[in-house]
Amino acid sequence: MTPTDQSQRTAAICRLAPVVPVLVIDDLAHARPLAEALVAGGLPALEVTLRTPCALEAIAEMAAVPGGVVGAGTLLTPDDVARARAAGAQFGVAPGATDRILAACAAEGLPLLPGAATASEVMYLLELGYTVQKFFPAEAIGGAAAVKSIGAPLPQVSFCPTGGISLTRAPDYLKLSNVLCVGGSWVAPKAMMEAGDWAGITALAREASQLAR
Ligand SMILES: O=C(O)C(=O)C[C@H](O)[C@H](O)COP(=O)(O)O
Secondary structure, eight states: HHHHHHHHHHHHHHTTTTTTEOOOOGGGHHHHHHEEEEETTTTEEEETTTTTTTHHHHHHTTTTSSSSSSEEEEOOSSHHHHHHHHHTSSEEEEEOOOHHHHHHHHHTTOOOOOOOOOOOHHHHHHHHHHHHEEEEEETTTTTHHHHHHHTTTTTTEEEESSOOOTTTTTHHHSSSBBSOOOEEETOHHHHHTTTOOOHHHHHHHHHHHHHOO
16 A cells, blocks of 8 residues: 555545544453444544553454544554554554554555654655654644644645644644644543543543534
């Protein structure tokens, strides 16, 4: 799968809603109700980070939830890519980009949202054909002002800024012409998951899904 094809696919996924929830799932039993709660609130694209032992099983459970589009985040190795694909991930997200990760996603046919934090990183990925990228860690590297500035010389690249973004920060990004959506963990707080407060998570998702772009 070429980088151009991958970018077309990730652009479509990013356009599904203004926010892609970034999920850290510690308990496999949370996977399905969490996905159902977020989809019900209007956030269909879900990024499950491969940071917990049950993450791959969680992806497999969540992939069966109607209306959801489940991807794997924190892809760090080619093995992560292969296992995410096998679990049913429909897209991948990485905090940065290495040649090994890029090659693995191309070989596995997994559309990747590769991470970039500088103009040089954005340009490198653009040369390869990745026109949709994650801007990470967004708040720490200049926030919406940095995304806007990079868009002046590089308007052909669109971003999903992620990292430290909240409901109140999101609008600054979403009004930019080079932002398709933002990623964030705020819609799935650990305490609400542990309390089984799925209605509360649906309410957070609904609030996020109604952000203007
Ligand atoms: O796991 C990845 O692939 C990452 O690149 C990191 C995540 O995108 C951030 O951890 C988002 O989390 P918040 O900053 O809490 O919204």
